[in-house]
Amino acid sequence: MTNWQNLQPRSFLEASARDRAIGLVDEGSFTELAGPFDRVTSPHLELLGDAVAFDDGIVTGIGRIGKTPVFVISQEGKFIGGSVGEIGGAKMVNTIKTAIDFHDDLVAKYPDLTDEEKPVVVISFETGGVRLHEANAGLLAHAEVMDQLQKARGKVPVIAVIGSKVGGFGGMGFVAAATDAIIMSEFGRLGLTGPEVIEQEMGKEEFDASDRALVYRTTGGRHKYIMGDANFLVQDTVEAFRKQVAELAPLPVADFEAMRRIGSPEKVENQLRLVALAAEMQPKDAVDVWAKAGNENAAGLLDVPFAEFMSTVKRLSV
Amino acid sequence: MALHTLELTLEPATAAGPVKAPTHIGVTGSSDLEVLIQPEDLSGKVSVKLVTPVTGFDALWERVLRKFIDETSLSDTRIEINDNNATPAVVLLRLHQAYTAANAA
Amino acid sequence: MTQHDTRKDWRTRAADTAARKEAAAPLFAKGKEVLAKDTVALLEAVIRAGDVINIEGNNQKQADFLADCLNQVDKSKIHDLHMVQSAVPLKSHLDLFDNGIAKKLDFAFGGPQAARVAEFIDNGKIQLGAIHTYLELFGRYFLDLTPRVSLVCAYKADRKGNLYTGFNTEDTPVIVEATKFKDGIVIAQVNEIVDELPRVDIPGDWVDAVIESPKPFFIEPLFTRDPANITDNQILLAMMCLKGIYGEYGVTSMNHGIGFLTSAIELILPTYGAELGLKGKICTHMIINPHPTMIPAIEEGWVEAIHCFGGELGMEDYVASRPDVFFIGPDGTLRSNRAFAQTAGHYAADMFIGGTLQIDKYGNSSTATAGRVAGFGGAPNMGCDPKGRRHPSGAWLKCGEELPSLDSLTGSVPRGKRLVVQGVETFGEGRKPVFVDELDAWKLAKSANLDIPPVMIYGDDLTHIVTEEGIAYLNRCKDMETRMAAIRAVAGFTEIGLTAKPEETKALREAGIVKTPSDLGIDPSRATRDLLAAKNMRDLVTWSGGLYNPPARFRNW
Numbered sequence: 018m019t020n021w022q023n024l025q026p027r028s029f030l031e032a033s034a035r036d037r038a039i040g041l042v043d044e045g046s047f048t049e050l051a052g053p054f055d056r057v058t059s060p061h062l063e064l065l066g067d068a069v070a071f072d073d074g075i076v077t078g079i080g081r082i083g084k085t086p087v088f089v090i091s092q093e094g095k096f097i098g099g100s101v102g103e104i105g106g107a108k109m110v111n112t113i114k115t116a117i118d119f120h121d122d123l124v125a126k127y128p129d130l131t132d133e134e135k136p137v138v139v140i141s142f143e144t145g146g147v148r149l150h151e152a153n154a155g156l157l158a159h160a161e162v163m164d165q166l167q168k169a170r171g172k173v174p175v176i177a178v179i180g181s182k183v184g185g186f187g188g189m190g191f192v193a194a195a196t197d198a199i200i201m202s203e204f205g206r207l208g209l210t211g212p213e214v215i216e217q218e219m220g221k222e223e224f225d226a227s228d229r230a231l232v233y234r235t236t237g238g239r240h241k242y243i244m245g246d247a248n249f250l251v252q253d254t255v256e257a258f259r260k261q262v263a264e265l266a267p268l269p270v271a272d273f274e275a276m277r278r279i280g281s282p283e284k285v286e287n288q289l290r291l292v293a294l295a296a297e298m299q300p301k302d303a304v305d306v307w308a309k310a311g312n313e314n315a316a317g318l319l320d321v322p323f324a325e326f327m328s329t330v331k332r333l334s335v
Numbered sequence: 336m337a338l339h340t341l342e343l344t345l346e347p348a349t350a351a352g353p354v355k356a357p358t359h360i361g362v363t364g365s366s367d368l369e370v371l372i373q374p375e376d377l378s379g380k381v382s383v384k385l386v387t388p389v390t391g392f393d394a395l396w397e398r399v400l401r402k403f404i405d406e407t408s409l410s411d412t413r414i415e416i417n418d419n420n421a422t423p424a425v426v427l428l429r430l431h432q433a434y435t436a437a438n439a440a
Numbered sequence: 441m442t443q444h445d446t447r448k449d450w451r452t453r454a455a456d457t458a459a460r461k462e463a464a465a466p467l468f469a470k471g472k473e474v475l476a477k478d479t480v481a482l483l484e485a486v487i488r489a490g491d492v493i494n495i496e497g498n499n500q501k502q503a504d505f506l507a508d509c510l511n512q513v514d515k516s517k518i519h520d521l522h523m524v525q526s527a528v529p530l531k532s533h534l535d536l537f538d539n540g541i542a543k544k545l546d547f548a549f550g551g552p553q554a555a556r557v558a559e560f561i562d563n564g565k566i567q568l569g570a571i572h573t574y575l576e577l578f579g580r581y582f583l584d585l586t587p588r589v590s591l592v593c594a595y596k597a598d599r600k601g602n603l604y605t606g607f608n609t610e611d612t613p614v615i616v617e618a619t620k621f622k623d624g625i626v627i628a629q630v631n632e633i634v635d636e637l638p639r640v641d642i643p644g645d646w647v648d649a650v651i652e653s654p655k656p657f658f659i660e661p662l663f664t665r666d667p668a669n670i671t672d673n674q675i676l677l678a679m680m681c682l683k684g685i686y687g688e689y690g691v692t693s694m695n696h697g698i699g700f701l702t703s704a705i706e707l708i709l710p711t712y713g714a715e716l717g718l719k720g721k722i723c724t725h726m727i728i729n730p731h732p733t734m735i736p737a738i739e740e741g742w743v744e745a746i747h748c749f750g751g752e753l754g755m756e757d758y759v760a761s762r763p764d765v766f767f768i769g770p771d772g773t774l775r776s777n778r779a780f781a782q783t784a785g786h787y788a789a790d791m792f793i794g795g796t797l798q799i800d801k802y803g804n805s806s807t808a809t810a811g812r813v814a815g816f817g818g819a820p821n822m823g824c825d826p827k828g829r830r831h832p833s834g835a836w837l838k839c840g841e842e843l844p845s846l847d848s849l850t851g852s853v854p855r856g857k858r859l860v861v862q863g864v865e866t867f868g869e870g871r872k873p874v875f876v877d878e879l880d881a882w883k884l885a886k887s888a889n890l891d892i893p894p895v896m897i898y899g900d901d902l903t904h905i906v907t908e909e910g911i912a913y914l915n916r917c918k919d920m921e922t923r924m925a926a927i928r929a930v931a932g933f934t935e936i937g938l939t940a941k942p943e944e945t946k947a948l949r950e951a952g953i954v955k956t957p958s959d960l961g962i963d964p965s966r967a968t969r970d971l972l973a974a975k976n977m978r979d980l981v982t983w984s985g986g987l988y989n990p991p992a993r994f995r996n997w
Contacts, residue, residue, distance in 0.1 A: 053359040063338050068419035070363040095364030203997045230992035422867040423933045424908040435965050
């Protein structure tokens with residue numbers, strides 16, 4: 018097992034799904050559920066003759082931060098781009114479901130439980146969404162995860178952490194958007210339609226997916242933080258992500274409701290104001306919007322060191 | 336075009352015993368592989384089950400695994416591998432990492 | 441017998457040039473400026489059928505606009521051109537042969553067009569002169585392949601024809617000098633015509649016409665390696681190189697190839713290299729392009745001097761801010777120069793280290809494959825033992841002293857030897873074996889009608905092979921039989937490697953001719969990305985204090 022202490026200062030971007038799962042909770046507290054020794058591999062990939070993984074590319078389990086039980090889901094981008102198929106999807110669904118059931122049991126047994134003693138779910142996204150090899154099962158899994166997120170709402174806070182190579186795109190971009198709080202690093206990316214798909218559908222003039230600077234400027238952590246799509250931006254270390262999760266974990270569930278970007282009439286109105294702003298501004302680049310948010314040297318924000326970015330950036334409010 | 340499975344039973348020249356603890360290492364990424372390694376009473380032998388999309392390399396796999404067993408004198412151990420077209424260099428590196436981790440655990 | 445030569449006129453070339461320039465005279469707008477729209481007419485005025493023509497372009501900057509324009513000339517007038525140029529990486533370079541404008545080709549590097557070069561040789565569209573190394577071809581510019589007209593490129597020009605080639609000076613000086621001082625014609629495409637240049641790299645009276653091209657010239661960031669793509673095995677090989685070669689021989693001056701292995705070496709200098717106590721003892725003088733992966737080692741004070749073949753996109757400000765290390769002009773910007781860098785790499789540096797696609801059982805190596813005539817550019821100039829070298833150095837002497845056969849030709853006179861190192865994994869992509877019985881270069885020689893197989897580095901020049909199995913110290917082998925045994929011993933599970941005999945390998949290890957990672961005291965489980973001083977592009981920017989500005993396609997934030 019990976020040494021937890023060594024893991025903390027390491028790059029979150031470099032960390033495998035399992036290392037992230039272990040490192041995001043307290044030392045020695047992670048127990049993997051449906052792990053590699055259970056050998057639940059994808060039956061679809063096997064039929065297609067494609068390589069399989071003992072964990073189907075998703076690590077699930079439970080750990081603890083302080084007094085808070087933390088249910089962890091962590092996606093591995095190196096295995097078929099972190100794509101979600103039937104097995105991995107079922108692991109996600111059942112992890113959230115277990116967290117909700119656990120919450121309900123606890124509350125029934127111990128009515129005076131404090132907020133910090135109630136469970137949370139943390140999802141470390143690294144995925145392009147549905148695994149095309151098993152598209153129907155994968156899509157269904159997305160719908161079931163969404164269903165579980167709705168059931169968790171108001172009971173079990175769900176926190177998204179995004180700072181891995183693949184980012185969170187496709188159907189899983191929707192799932193991430195539907196969580197209660199989003200923590201990103203500047204290397205994280207969040208979007209619905211992936212860059213290559215936009216280029217394919219709309220043409221290279223509209224969006225050049227090989228221009229990685231453009232891709233990060235429109236989907237990366239710094240942009241998402243300015244836009245309010247991400248609640249928190251942290252340094253690229255396992256420790257920085259863990260500490261941010263640890264700050265959130267003991268909060269009352271009502272506090273999470275305030276962090277949501279969607280999911281209430283007020284949030285919808287806010288989103289509509291953003292759409293109206295975009296229609297009015299007709300921005301040619303993300304940097305135009307950063308300037309609109311009040312950042313004087315908007316283009317310079319791209320390259321300034323992290324600490325300087327955090328101390329000077331102005332976030333968009335509409 | 337289903338996946339190719341290769342099962343081997345190997346015996347070390349001198350048996351040094353099994354690994355200490357069941358261990359998993361690696362990711363089935365492109366040109367990479369994952370290894371499950373665990374102690375099991377196999378009358379001094381090592382059993383290997385390998386799953387890979389690539390065919391035509393059975394003899395190479397056997398030589399690589401034979402070298403690993405010779406280098407470690409491993410016995411009474413079960414090894415399972417999911418491969419995605421790793422080169423012999425990567426295979427040996429991951430096997431040794433699994434061996435080191437399994438004995439450190 | 442009269443003392444006078446029978447030749448009446450000693451200035452035929454000058455007269456011909458004057459006539460050509462006269463024909464072009466109406467096209468000049470102001471001073472030496474010709475408008476972009478008149479470029480084809482200019483080329484038609486100054487080029488004649490059968491001329492020897494040079495289009496500047498290497499693996500970095502390209503006179504792409506002039507190459508496109510040359511494809512548009514009237515081929516009933518201009519045809520059978522003999523192209524002499526460093527590289528033919530652009531589609532337009534080969535289109536010249538497809539369009540019947542050019543006929544013969546002498547070059548050094550094919551790059552992305554390698555398959556078309558092979559095809560055109562095969563179907564007779566290209567009459568191949570020869571595949572050269574850079575210095576060899578540059579030499580022939582001054583001997584028997586002098587360009588009649590050269591089409592070069594620069595960042596800026598003034599209307600007197602002065603050129604600023606700056607950061608990417610590369611091949612321009614050698615081409616212009618060969619052409620102009622033999623009464624040839626030099627035409628330059630520039631990104632911008634200005635009144636005042638930052639500095640003059642090429643004097644205006646060596647240039648006949650300058651054209652502001654519609655788009656800036658094409659340039660490729662060929663030497664940028666994203667640290668995110670370095671693998672554990674490359675790090676293992678890098679550790680072996682540092683301990684078993686750089687440290688063992690105390691190699692202070694060298695050229696690094698383009699691959700990920702040398703990037704890995706550069707990135708573990710400040711970590712593993714420092715741990716071995718090698719700072720100040722190795723890598724102090726380098727002949728390389730401004731590799732972004734060198735930034736951490738430079739910042740940590742490892743390097744005293746770097747001379748560059750060309751520039752590297754995004755490294756302009758960083759390089760300009762480190763004038764103690766790089767060769768910077770009075771204007772404050774780098775001047776690269778391929779001819780001088782190759783000369784230094786050939787004669788002055790103690791080591792060349794790079795990769796290859798194939799090594800045969802004798803130690804000859806090549807990147808040539810059937811159906812692709814790629815050439816080798818500069819690798820063979822640096823990847824060989826320079827017989828004209830006379831200055832000693834510690835690494836060069838030690839490498840020579842270890843050569844058991846030295847006295848067979850020079851008796852008791854001591855002589856050093858350049859270290860030529862090939863670092864490879866035994867199997868390449870798709871499990872293709874790197875060690876082979878016979879190089880694919882032989883097949884290519886047959887299919888493309890070449891007189892000799894294109895060998896990148898000959899076995900007698902190769903001194904060390906590094907694989908995941910270990911290091912073969914070929915310079916310590918007394919004869920071919922021992923060399924072949926040493927090669928087999930590090931060839932892993934390839935067919936060549938399988939012919940290794942355990943007792944033979946054991947004897948080689950005892951003799952110090954073969955060293956495995958454990959012989960070197962290297963623990964392979966330490967070979968992880970944790971050793972890299974920078975793990976991604978953003979880390980490199982941070983190391984550079986924000987001075988490195990990576991091209992858009994390499995950004996990860």
